[in-house]
Amino acid sequence: MHRDQLLGILIALLIHAGFAFGHYLIPGGSGRKSADAEDVPTIAITPMPILAPEPPDPSEADALAEAEPADLSDLAPPPMQADTPAVVAPSAFQQKLQPPPPPNLGGPAGAITIPKGNFGAAAGTGLKGLFDLAALDQKPVPRFIAKPTYPYEMRRARVNGEVVIGLIVDAEGNVINPYIISSTNPAFEAEALRAILRWKFRPGKKSGVSVSTRNVQVPLVFNLATGA
Known part of the structure; x- marks a missing residue:
């Protein structure tokens, strides 16, 4: 061991x-x-290449441009000049004056001329078989009566009136050449003429034949109480 x-x-x-x-x-x-x-082991360090500077960002370039002082030399006001009248060349477009209407041209459509006076003796001389009212065997009788329109101003003012119209009734019973004989207020005359032109008559007769009759007078009454 x-x-x-x-x-x-x-x-x-x-x-x-x-x-x-x-x-x-x-x-x-x-x-x-x-x-x-x-x-x-050793590591060899290779020198880095020199890089060109990068262009600035667009937003940075705009900021730099705005920061630069603006050249205001072009904005200088022009020198003052004396005020002189400018000569304007004649325009190629020239409006021609309209010639006056011929004297025989009628008035606008729808206009009513209000004749006054007793024209019964001379009016309608071109009608065939024109007789005076007193010479007839049978006088004209209305068979259709058109109601006149009450003028607004007269209705608002509560004014009544009357218009006496002279006219000719032809052999067909139509109203020809109505005219104003008298009126209590000129405001009623236009509506009275418009209404009488729509009237229809049974024509007057002479020896049993329908004839044209002159000197026919029709009174038109405007009354608020009756609504006429």
Whole structure:
């Protein structure tokens, strides 16, 4: 047993001695530290190329342009000049004056001329078989009476009136050439004439034949109480 213990101790010492002095026994062991230092890899740094400056951003360029002082030399006011009348060249377009209407041109459509006076003796001389009212065997009789329109101003003012109209009744019973004989207010005359032109008569007769009759007089009454 003592022998085995001594052998174990001897082996242990040899192992420890190998660890302690092994780098001296291995070739090149003494210069390991310098070799390891020389084996460290190195990195070569390539110089970066010089890049051209980037153009400014459009928004930055606009800001720089706005910041620059504007040249106001072109905005200087023109020198003052004396006021002189400008000569205007004649225009190629010239409006021609309208000639006056011919004297025989009638009035506008719908207009009513209000004749006054007793025209029964002369009016309707172109009618065939024109007789005076007193010479007839049978006088004209109304068969259709048109009611006149009451003038608005007279109705609002509560004014009554009367218009006496002279006319001719032809052989067909139509009203020809009505005219104003008298009126209580001129405001009623136009409506009276409009109404009488719509009247229809049974024509007067002479010897049993229908004839045209002059000097026929018709009174038209405007009365608010009756609504006429």
